[in-house]
Amino acid sequence: MAEKRERKGRPQKLGALIPEAARALGFEEELERSRRARVFQEILIEIAPHLVPRCRLVGGENGRLVVEVDDRATAQELHLRSAEITGAYSSHPRGARAIGLTVRIGRGGEDTERH
Numbered sequence: 001m002a003e004k005r006e007r008k009g010r011p012q013k014l015g016a017l018i019p020e021a022a023r024a025l026g027f028e029e030e031l032e033r034s035r036r037a038r039v040f041q042e043i044l045i046e047i048a049p050h051l052v053p054r055c056r057l058v059g060g061e062n063g064r065l066v067v068e069v070d071d072r073a074t075a076q077e078l079h080l081r082s083a084e085i086t087g088a089y090s091s092h093p094r095g096a097r098a099i100g101l102t103v104r105i106g107r108g109g110e111d112t113e114r115h
Helices: 014-025 028-047 049-054 070-078 082-091
Strands: 055-061 064-069 100-107 111-114
Touching: 028 049, 028 055, 028 082, 049 055, 049 070, 064 070, 064 082, 070 082, 070 100, 082 100
Parallel strands: 064 100
Antiparallel strands: 055 064, 100 111
């Protein structure tokens, strides 16, 4: 039978350890990209929930959110709502300043639209 060990020091929350571990392992950039994508998804759920399964935040370039979409109709709707989305992203407690959207159609597609 295994013996129980007595804890030394204060217990820490797992969520507080993850960023530190990611930094130590060199995954800080991936963790930050995941955090931004989660914020973007939360905003879309509030503003336009029907778009959530058809688009995803893939990065950022020069203050712009880079979003990949499945079709032109989704790209058009993101264009129409770009000011609303970037405003909500910029004011979100875990968001960051965003000046616009860059929309890419299709996975690895070559079409790019800036809004």
